Amino acid sequence: MFDRKHTCVVVVGAQWGDEGKGKLVDVLAERADLVIRYQGGANAGHTVVVGDRQFVLHQIPSGILHGQATCVVGNGVVLDPETFFAELDQLAAQGIDIGGRLFVSDRAHLVLPYHKLLDQASEKQQQIGTTGRGIGPTYEDKIGRRGVRVADLIRDAGARDALAPRIARANQMLELMGAAERADLDQHVELAGRLGARLRPLATDTGLMAWQAIRGGRRVLLEGAQGAMLDVDHGTYPFVTSSTTTAGGAAVGAGIGPTEIDGVLGVVKAYTTRVGNGPLPTEAAGELEGRLRQLGGEFGATTGRPRRCGWFDAPVVRYSVRVNGLTGLAVTKLDVLDTFAEIPVAVGYRLDGEVCHGMPSDVDALERVEPVYETLPGWERSTSGARTLADLPPAARAYLDRLQDLAEAPIRYVSVGTRRDQIIEV
Numbered sequence: 001m002f003d004r005k006h007t008c009v010v011v012v013g014a015q016w017g018d019e020g021k022g023k024l025v026d027v028l029a030e031r032a033d034l035v036i037r038y039q040g041g042a043n044a045g046h047t048v049v050v051g052d053r054q055f056v057l058h059q060i061p062s063g064i065l066h067g068q069a070t071c072v073v074g075n076g077v078v079l080d081p082e083t084f085f086a087e088l089d090q091l092a093a094q095g096i097d098i099g100g101r102l103f104v105s106d107r108a109h110l111v112l113p114y115h116k117l118l119d120q121a122s123e124k125q126q127q128i129g130t131t132g133r134g135i136g137p138t139y140e141d142k143i144g145r146r147g148v149r150v151a152d153l154i155r156d157a158g159a160r161d162a163l164a165p166r167i168a169r170a171n172q173m174l175e176l177m178g179a180a181e182r183a184d185l186d187q188h189v190e191l192a193g194r195l196g197a198r199l200r201p202l203a204t205d206t207g208l209m210a211w212q213a214i215r216g217g218r219r220v221l222l223e224g225a226q227g228a229m230l231d232v233d234h235g236t237y238p239f240v241t242s243s244t245t246t247a248g249g250a251a252v253g254a255g256i257g258p259t260e261i262d263g264v265l266g267v268v269k270a271y272t273t274r275v276g277n278g279p280l281p282t283e284a285a286g287e288l289e290g291r292l293r294q295l296g297g298e299f300g301a302t303t304g305r306p307r308r309c310g311w312f313d314a315p316v317v318r319y320s321v322r323v324n325g326l327t328g329l330a331v332t333k334l335d336v337l338d339t340f341a342e343i344p345v346a347v348g349y350r351l352d353g354e355v356c357h358g359m360p361s362d363v364d365a366l367e368r369v370e371p372v373y374e375t376l377p378g379w380e381r382s383t384s385g386a387r388t389l390a391d392l393p394p395a396a397r398a399y400l401d402r403l404q405d406l407a408e409a410p411i412r413y414v415s416v417g418t419r420r421d422q423i424i425e426v
Ligand code: IMP
Pocket: 016, 017, 018, 043, 044, 045, 128, 129, 130, 131, 132, 133, 134, 135, 136, 225, 226, 230, 239, 240, 241, 242, 275, 276, 277
């Protein structure tokens, strides 16, 4: 993706998250100077395999695993300081040198323990299937103009004064929701004191950093989390996350203008998965779903929940191409399909007997759509050793060609395993 004309590139999930963005970012970060996470928070789980070691990153950009890249948690992220530093300490224990390479926007909002209590209480009422990491309530507070930002926490004085009304409000909400738990002011003040001091040296105006990097001709990678169908505007509302997961959010969440972005890579699995509740039109039935889950290791990196699995859904990816302005696709986990004799692909939907054009905005309609399947022949051979398209069995190439035609965007990468080297650059 990076060349002389493309120096600022976004990587987004083009389905329901867990497409393998962590691996793509890891591969692209080798050529990047600056890697910026720009939305979401500890709800994300990016798994990266380096040699025989596996890293699961939740808040720190996947680029941290490359020695040369500077990494940034942008203003659009909601940062959970407790788990952020736990993740940092874990990486240090695994020998990853972070010194001077990690920065946090002083405008980023903080996920505090009371947000998690609110998330869990609200989940009992709404059953979205959230990760319970406090994401929704933190974004609610941000938009409601009562959030706590990194800049607030690193200011020495006043943590108690600033936190007291927020804790009082959270406890009123918890009471209204019938929750038994209450947020504790002293615990929050202690956390603010302890972690504020650790955040101080990392906190800066990261939008300015991004601007200077772009102006200096350096390569900037904007790392998205979740996927287009979980976008708060364009996803399967209300079964979505609370941020803009589509590419437009990259500019806002990194603090740059949209005209700085030169390319958008959409990561898609060769099939489809979803964690949490809400419509999934191509969900596979019984044994086939179990087989996809087992072969793909489809268990949530953050919550360990089994992912719902199904077939490639072309209407979803076509929609994603449109709402993200994707300039290329990266197809991951092709190897998971290696043993299937036949592979269904949804080429369109029917809704109440009629051909359905576009993506229904009504979640009930999306629950009712019937995918129109085309069955493609499987290749029944291992693809995990392929390093060029020519190494792939003809049926696997035909499968990719069909996905590309249906999605109406060019495939730039194909991933055939979890290791760094198991990738084909097209
Ligand atoms: P929240 O982001 O924790 O509020 O969860 C809202 C919805 O987004 C739920 O369906 C979650 O399962 C889903 N979700 C959030 N983060 C991820 C992710 O990184 N991968 C896949 N699904 C996610």
